[in-house]
Amino acid sequence: MAGCPKRFVHGVGMTKFSLDSIPMAVMAHEAIALALKDAKKSMDEIDAIVVSNSDTKMNDDRQRHFPSVLSSVLKRKMPIIRVPAVCGGGGAAFWSGLRLRYKTVLIVGVDKVASSTTPLVTREIMNASENAWEQDEGLIFPAANALVAQQHFTRFGTTHEDLELIAFKNHGNGALNPKAPFYKKPVSMEKIKNGPMIAEPFTLYDCSLTVNGAAAAVISTAPSEVEVIGSGLATDHIAPFEREDMCVWSSTIEAGKEAFAQAKVKQGDISVAEIHDAFSIVELIAYEDLGFCKKGEGKDFVRSGVINLGGRMPTNTSGGLKARGHPISPTGVAQIVEIVDQLRGRCGERQVKGAALGLAHNVGGAGGTSIVHIFRKVAG
Numbered sequence: 001m002a003g004c005p006k007r008f009v010h011g012v013g014m015t016k017f018s019l020d021s022i023p024m025a026v027m028a029h030e031a032i033a034l035a036l037k038d039a040k041k042s043m044d045e046i047d048a049i050v051v052s053n054s055d056t057k058m059n060d061d062r063q064r065h066f067p068s069v070l071s072s073v074l075k076r077k078m079p080i081i082r083v084p085a086v087c088g089g090g091g092a093a094f095w096s097g098l099r100l101r102y103k104t105v106l107i108v109g110v111d112k113v114a115s116s117t118t119p120l121v122t123r124e125i126m127n128a129s130e131n132a133w134e135q136d137e138g139l140i141f142p143a144a145n146a147l148v149a150q151q152h153f154t155r156f157g158t159t160h161e162d163l164e165l166i167a168f169k170n171h172g173n174g175a176l177n178p179k180a181p182f183y184k185k186p187v188s189m190e191k192i193k194n195g196p197m198i199a200e201p202f203t204l205y206d207c208s209l210t211v212n213g214a215a216a217a218v219i220s221t222a223p224s225e226v227e228v229i230g231s232g233l234a235t236d237h238i239a240p241f242e243r244e245d246m247c248v249w250s251s252t253i254e255a256g257k258e259a260f261a262q263a264k265v266k267q268g269d270i271s272v273a274e275i276h277d278a279f280s281i282v283e284l285i286a287y288e289d290l291g292f293c294k295k296g297e298g299k300d301f302v303r304s305g306v307i308n309l310g311g312r313m314p315t316n317t318s319g320g321l322k323a324r325g326h327p328i329s330p331t332g333v334a335q336i337v338e339i340v341d342q343l344r345g346r347c348g349e350r351q352v353k354g355a356a357l358g359l360a361h362n363v364g365g366a367g368g369t370s371i372v373h374i375f376r377k378v379a380g
Contacts (some may be wrong), residue, residue, distance in 0.1 A: 004099040008224035011039025012337040016179045017325035025073045027214035047080040049100035051263055052089030052109045052329040055138035087278060091371030092334025095233045103221050109330035110214035119164040142207055144240060144366050146199035149281040151246045156296035160201050163280035165302050167192050167205040167322060169303035171278060176350040181211060182323045206280040211325030214334035223326025226343050228372030229282020232258030236366045249367035250290040259372040269292045270313055271355040272342045274335035276363040277320040309350060317342060317350045332362035332371060339379040343377040
């Protein structure tokens with residue numbers, strides 16, 4: 001990859017994503033321990049750590065110097081840097097770790113947001129998008145993304161039934177994931193259709209679930225069974241209405257172009273994908289912006305069933321942010337955990353047969369930052 005040495009994923013691990021109020025240091029330690037065990041490595045073999053967590057009032061641990069916390073928890077004096085990018089923090093941390101000039105790097109995403117009150121979480125999360133005076137008038141994340149959905153409906157004939165298919169798919173997958181809060185709790189299409197209205201046209205089932213959790217990955221220049229072959233990151237104006245087209249998220253387009261160019265593969269080569277679905281419309285638009293279909297044809301791509309388990313490119317097999325949960329900073333790393341597990345054939349009932357190439361797409365804010373990574377299963 002341009003700008004960084006060849007990298008392989010040696011191990012991944014994550015906590016269960018839940019509403020449990022557990023200290024961030026404890027969650028981070030659990031995810032790190034699982035990733036190290038998976039990689040068959042000790043902390044002595046880690047040269048540097050990149051961590052992402054939200055530096056806001058949402059975290060009732062009240063700690064603004066988490067790298068030093070990790071140093072205490074892991075009993076190591078070493079380079080530990082923090083990379084914040086709100087909902088895209090995990091992906092940005094992984095992107096940054098790939099570019100460090102160390103042999104073996106540990107990536108960690110951890111956040112504790114579900115333990116705070118809804119008004120506090122809403123206000124603090126909104127610091128990732130729009131301006132404070134707009135938030136006070138009601139332009140919070142569900143409303144901002146609902147405006148994007150309305151534009152897509154008007155221009156391209158997309159319907160709420162198309163978004164319902166995404167929610168149904170992701171809840172079905174999440175019911176097969178032991179790390180997800182909806183494990184063994186599938187949600188019927190009838191319940192999705194009759195969900196309470198949040199922000200027209202969004203109902204409850206168009207919105208991701210706020211949870212607590214941590215996820216980690218060990219990467220190295222030493223060969224392993226999963227190689228990182230593409231890595232792109234891009235930013236855009238912070239508010240969708242500031243852009244030339246609300247239905248085009250340029251940060252995703254640019255990050256995707258960079259990742260695919262580095263990987264030297266095409267969209268049709270991808271076996272399995274984790275797409276950022278903070279809201280159902282975000283997943284649909286991402287299919288267009290990543291080049292899996294043309295602009296305006298996301299609805300047709302969804303209706304075709306290609307993204308379902310058993311389809312050509314199963315997407316959000318983990319349950320996605322919708323049903324696996326969205327703990328903010330850990331989300332991007334959790335997506336990578338799922339892709340790596342899929343390429344290794346370790347996903348049980350939700351396993352994609354013959355998965356060889358995987359893509360992870362992570363977004364910070366309402367398209368303000370996008371990160372795309374492409375992974376390949378190494379033959380033999």
